[in-house]
Amino acid sequence: MRNHFLLLLFIPFLFSCIPAKDIIYLQGEPIAKKEIKRINNIPYKLQVDDILNIDIMSNDETLVSVFKKQSIGGAGGVSEGASYFSGYSIDSYGNIRMPTLGEINVLGYTELEVRKKIENELKKFIKTQEELFVSVKLAGIKYTVIGEIGSPGPNVIFQNKLSIIDAISSSGDITAVGNRKKVEIIRNSITGTEKFTIDLTQINAFDSDVFYIKPNDIINVIPLKQKTWGTGTTGLGALTTIVSLFTLISTTFILARNL
Known part of the structure; x- marks a missing residue:
């Protein structure tokens, strides 16, 4: 019975740790292409407040x-x-x-x-x-980063071309519990609002139409499930949480028996 109880405690530990493949950027080998694809070949159309x-x-x-x-x-x-x-x-x-x-x-x-x-x-x-x-x-590219980022908020980079990697690194990088596999780009244009997603853990992110951001883009870094679970982002963090929980349960059980 005790072994089953310990197993139940350690099940969250197995699922709470964030795998390395979820936090490493641009994984995989680049694929040689016969044709060179022009990324973001549609010229930017000026908007209000530019x-x-x-x-x-x-x-x-x-x-x-x-x-x-x-x-x-x-x-x-x-x-x-x-x-x-x-x-x-x-x-x-x-x-x-x-x-x-x-x-x-x-x-x-x-x-x-x-x-x-x-x-x-x-x-x-x-x-x-x-x-x-x-x-x-x-006069520079203005963008805003929200969500799981080191320094959220608006930023301006004084150059005429800006990749999403540059934008994120200039804003303090994605936190340990940020979802690098599904980064959202919200873009306003004269035709309306559009939302895109990009997986920054894969090398083919370079081929995405939104790898280079446009002025006034909003980059939204959504959290991983591990943040809502609250069990820690690393193996040590998860183990510490579980040990604390086990200690609390044991202490409560002992006190209840002595009442």
Whole structure:
């Protein structure tokens, strides 16, 4: 009878430990492919509250100076954090407001389309044969991580391409009880809200259409069942919980007999 009781106590121990295969990233061997697949080959379409860095240059700077925003930071240039103030924020109507050019609607446009749009607007004012160079790019990629992550909350990475591995590592990595096999990506677009999942424990995660995140993505790391069981994340943790439970039951039984 006692042996059966001990066996019942140790059953949770067998199921509560988190296997190594559930916490190791990008397992398996990469498969050679005949064709190179372009990941995320659909250009990002701008949304409300995105911030654009727009630069207009010419051989004759006096021609384009009236179309440019005054930079913050002086001779040293604009710092990454100052992009919020020096960039062009897309308002709730989908517009940006540029010096001289006025309001330009950019909602749902790609960076390339906005660049061409600005170039066409400039040609209405500049009639000379001077060469113009217009640069349009997002002022960093903003994303939010929630759930089982070291540092949850919003984050901004100042680069034009960001993998989900980079995003998670920049947010403190997934905790021991986070489900790496089913990480959710919630994405808002002009057509509505979409939800995707990706298994970060497998090497084929590189082939996923959501391996590279897009601005304003929400990454949700859901917990493993071991967290709700509360039996520990490692063998030692589970054993400690079981020993504590066994000690409590034994103590209660002894006290009950002595009453």
